[in-house]
Amino acid sequence: MANIDKEQHWEKIYETKNFTEVGWYQKTPTVSLSFIEESKIPKTAKILDVGGGDSYLVDHLLDLGFVHIHVLDLSRKAIGKAKNRLGENATKVTWINSDILMFEPKEKFDVWHDRAAFHFLLDPKETQKYVRIANESISEDGLMLIGTFSGQGPTHCSGLPVRQYSIDKLTEVFSPYFQKTKCFQTDHITPGGARQHYTFCGFKKIGK
Ligand SMILES: C[S@@+](CC[C@H](N)C(=O)[O-])C[C@H]1O[C@@H](n2cnc3c(N)ncnc32)[C@H](O)[C@@H]1O
Helix, strand or coil: CCHHHHHHHHHHHHHHCCHHHCCCCCCCCHHHHHHHHHCCCCCCCEEEEECCCCCCHHHHHHHHCCCEEEEEECCHHHHHHHHHHHHHHHHHEEEEECCHHHCCCCCCEEEEEEECCHHHCCCHHHHHHHHHHHHHHEEEEEEEEEEEECCCCCCEECCEECCCCCHHHHHHHHCCCEEEEEEEEEEEECCCCCEEEEEEEEEEECCC
């Protein structure tokens, strides 16, 4: 899908739907928060939520006392919605309106988080580019958490086709630069009550 089409697609989604109406909505992103808690991430860590949309992860990270939170999303509208919700607190977050494949970071991140954005990349050239950008953007001891639909999960999300990942497949795609720390699969229940099966993998850099 061309860049402009992707952008238009997501702008329309965020213009026409409230966050609580979309399949990926979670009031408390428990899997992501558990990963951050278990990894004993210091409060000063630079955290990047890739394709964060208007997820509540940022609200929870602020509540937990993290001070270097960055949210990147293709959709200007999504970022606007998250900022509106946060009010004054939005100024404590760095907002990046970019396609992740065009992202040229000016700093390194200690935690790279992506729930349900990576799986929209269908072309292997794009997934390889994402993995390269992640490697270049993450600090030497940095960690990453990637969540995608599993092989038993949906084939589409928000009307777009996705690439489904088993644990082995997700590990393999990131293997040029990353080693898995912990992978697991879990169901997410959408606001409409549907079950969506996800694969999550935590990774650390292997220092290439
Ligand atoms: C299914 S939503 C998930 C939102 C959030 N991560 C969550 O778990 O609630 C996917 C998000 O990824 C963003 N997105 C999709 N492709 C992207 C890309 N190539 N670069 C940056 N953001 C992207 C969309 O705008 C959307 O906000």
